[in-house]
Amino acid sequence: MKKFISILLCAAILVSSLGILAAAQKKDETPVIFVPGFLQPYMYIEGENGAEDEYLWLPQKEKIFDRIIDDMPNFLLSIFGLLLGDVENFGETLGGGAYAVAEKMRCNPDGSSVYPVVHYKNDPAESNAANLKKIVSKEAERKNLLFESFIDYAVANGYAELENIFIFEYDSRFDPIVLAEELRDFIKAVKKYTGSEKVNLFTVSYGGLITSTYLYYHMNEKDIGKAVLNVPPLQGTDFPDRLFRQNVDLPLETLVDFVESVLGAGTEVASIFEANDGDFLNTTLNGASGGMLDVVRNWSTIYAITSTDLYEGMKKDFLDPVASKAIIKNNDIIHYEIMPAMKQTFEKCKKLGTDISIIACTGIDICLGGSLNGDILVPTYSASGATVAELGKRFADGYTGKKTSCSNPAHNHVSPSMEVDASTAFLPENTWFIEDSYHAMFELEDYAISLAAKLVFTDELKDVHSDPAYPQFEYSNNPHRGVYAKFNNSLSGYVSSKDTALIVENIFDESIIKITSVVANGMEIDFDIPFASMLKPGEKLEIPFSGDIPKVGTTRTDITVNFVKAGISSGATAVNFPMTINNGKAPEYKGGFVDTDPVSGLEALLPDAIYNLLVKLTLRKASESIFDTLAAAFIF
Numbered sequence: 292m293k294k295f296i297s298i299l300l301c302a303a304i305l306v307s308s309l310g311i312l313a314a315a316q317k318k319d320e321t322p323v324i325f326v327p328g329f330l331q332p333y334m335y336i337e338g339e340n341g342a343e344d345e346y347l348w349l350p351q352k353e354k355i356f357d358r359i360i361d362d363m364p365n366f367l368l369s370i371f372g373l374l375l376g377d378v379e380n381f382g383e384t385l386g387g388g389a390y391a392v393a394e395k396m397r398c399n400p401d402g403s404s405v406y407p408v409v410h411y412k413n414d415p416a417e418s419n420a421a422n423l424k425k426i427v428s429k430e431a432e433r434k435n436l437l438f439e440s441f442i443d444y445a446v447a448n449g450y451a452e453l454e455n456i457f458i459f460e461y462d463s464r465f466d467p468i469v470l471a472e473e474l475r476d477f478i479k480a481v482k483k484y485t486g487s488e489k490v491n492l493f494t495v496s497y498g499g500l501i502t503s504t505y506l507y508y509h510m511n512e513k514d515i516g517k518a519v520l521n522v523p524p525l526q527g528t529d530f531p532d533r534l535f536r537q538n539v540d541l542p543l544e545t546l547v548d549f550v551e552s553v554l555g556a557g558t559e560v561a562s563i564f565e566a567n568d569g570d571f572l573n574t575t576l577n578g579a580s581g582g583m584l585d586v587v588r589n590w591s592t593i594y595a596i597t598s599t600d601l602y603e604g605m606k607k608d609f610l611d612p613v614a615s616k617a618i619i620k621n622n623d624i625i626h627y628e629i630m631p632a633m634k635q636t637f638e639k640c641k642k643l644g645t646d647i648s649i650i651a652c653t654g655i656d657i658c659l660g661g662s663l664n665g666d667i668l669v670p671t672y673s674a675s676g677a678t679v680a681e682l683g684k685r686f687a688d689g690y691t692g693k694k695t696s697c698s699n700p701a702h703n704h705v706s707p708s709m710e711v712d713a714s715t716a717f718l719p720e721n722t723w724f725i726e727d728s729y730h731a732m733f734e735l736e737d738y739a740i741s742l743a744a745k746l747v748f749t750d751e752l753k754d755v756h757s758d759p760a761y762p763q764f765e766y767s768n769n770p771h772r773g774v775y776a777k778f779n780n781s782l783s784g785y786v787s788s789k790d791t792a793l794i795v796e797n798i799f800d801e802s803i804i805k806i807t808s809v810v811a812n813g814m815e816i817d818f819d820i821p822f823a824s825m826l827k828p829g830e831k832l833e834i835p836f837s838g839d840i841p842k843v844g845t846t847r848t849d850i851t852v853n854f855v856k857a858g859i860s861s862g863a864t865a866v867n868f869p870m871t872i873n874n875g876k877a878p879e880y881k882g883g884f885v886d887t888d889p890v891s892g893l894e895a896l897l898p899d900a901i902y903n904l905l906v907k908l909t910l911r912k913a914s915e916s917i918f919d920t921l922a923a924a925f926i927f
């Protein structure tokens with residue numbers, strides 16, 4: 292008996308250690324270098340003879356206020372001006388205050404720094420997360436630990452050790468060709484310091500363009516095990532052009548959502564904007580950006596992150612062809628050699644043993660205006676290479692993709708919203724899209740942060756087909772959205788006859804909500820909201836529906852979840868989940884695009900002037916939500 296028990300014990304130990312072994316194999320122990328985004332690293336001027344360092348970036352608020360106080364008469368005048376409607380002058384004065392502080396960040400026409408500006412050293416013994424955790428608390432030594440939430444998350448969940456994470460520091464004013472060489476030095480230093488043959492890279496935003504440039508030149512050195520690029524502007528963005536030309540036209544609803552998403556759940560900022568309208572902000576920003584143009588016009592980065600179709604215009608209007616020929620030389624290479632070769636670079640990397648994954652965000656305007664679909668700063672096509680309908684449009688029903696990068700008939704690379712076609716992407720099998728997620732906000736979102744951690748620290752997600760919990764397309768679960776919804780038996784974003792209910796989850800951090808109605812646009816089904824539809828944070832509700840899912844495939848439908856936030860008078864709101872019906876034969880695709888935003892019930896009922904006023908006052912969502920709920924309860 293004893294022998295039997297000991298055999299059993301041995302077997303148990305063996306099985307469990309095999310289990311540990313299996314888990315360890317999935318965890319990637321390669322050192323990871325984080326490559327931050329534009330203007331994420333600190334920049335400063337070192338104090339001489341024991342004087343304090345002068346921090347230039349991130350700017351310190353007190354300093355800007357000091358300047359405004361120094362300049363008080365001017366500022367007061369502009370306040371009077373503001374009261375009399377001269378918003379532009381107010382913006383200029385604000386910009387002037389910031390200008391006096393930022394002035395030391397100016398560059399010469401050749402792109403070099405005017406002042407002796409430095410960033411933190413790239414020394415692995417110093418810039419590993421374990422050491423940074425220690426010294427950041429002593430504020431005089433170092434101001435910040437970038438990606439602290441992500442690092443804490445990775446350590447708390449057993450993905451990584453602090454000693455194995457390194458932060459690359461750089462001067463944000465310089466272009467990717469310059470910075471790729473600095474990154475190369477740091478990669479070599481980290482390899483030497485850790486004794487590892489390779490390193491992995493995790494990049495955010497501009498860090499992805501620096502990294503792609505590094506790979507373009509140095510992939511043959513085979514130093515990189517894998518690179519995970521989060522929201523990289525691989526084909527640039529319209530943002531600099533609009534700012535330089537003072538052509539700011541903020542989408543107000545997006546701005547309200549963005550501020551709420553950053554400030555966290557439960558914040559109600561819409562009311563702040565209700566008193567003003569968007570024009571006030573636009574004029575102020577346009578006025579302020581004029582003063583700042585002098586600071587940033589010779590930053591080579593600005594031209595690197597400009598979309599290629601706007602680059603020549605920017606070059607012509609803001610750079611001197613002779614004095615700035617160094618900036619122009621590198622940026623011509625970026626726009627005419629490196630950016631067009633992105634797909635080939637990634638494919639060659641894969642053959643050389645470097646795996647690349649991309650996380651792109653979608654469904655949001657580009658800040659400052661325009662019709663590109665993006666993540667407020669980077670267009671989705673730029674981050675992914677995918678074909679993307681302009682904002683407010685989608686591919687017509689039946690569209691199954693151009694299939695230029697992936698022609699596997701078993702693969703569906705078109706988003707459930709039918710706005711993104713990843714079959715043309717740089718990496719159709721290795722690009723994950725998050726709908727309605729803001730640029731570089733992944734640390735605030737449970738789904739986005741776990742996706743990033745899985746990609747960076749494990750080998751579990753070989754591609755978008757590896758795990759149904761991490762499909763190619765998923766909705767953001769940033770708490771400010773309030774609810775997340777999916778049908779009970781389909782992949783996220785899809786619906787078919789297999790489904791019998793919609794599962795809605797309260798994703799607020801704190802607020803209790805009451806689901807008031809669910810409306811399907813494009814399907815004749817009725818949702819039967821259970822009487823007890825109050826949900827605490829984290830709680831889910833299964834909402835059955837009656838009626839048949841149409842026998843069609845590749846056809847868009849929109850599910851709108853209306854709810855009220857407890858305790859807030861203006862708490863009625865709606866979240867839309869664009870979905871695809873996957874329940875039969877696809878209709879013939881006749882080409883072209885259709886509008887995503889069908890006329891809402893309320894819009895049909897109200898005169899244009901009143902509806903437009905609601906939009907202007909950012910009351911559209913709340914009003915439509917209340918209207919939908921009333922309509923569902925009483926009229927139909």
Ligand SMILES: [Zn+2]
Pocket residue numbers: 697698699702704719720
């Ligand atoms: Zn494919």
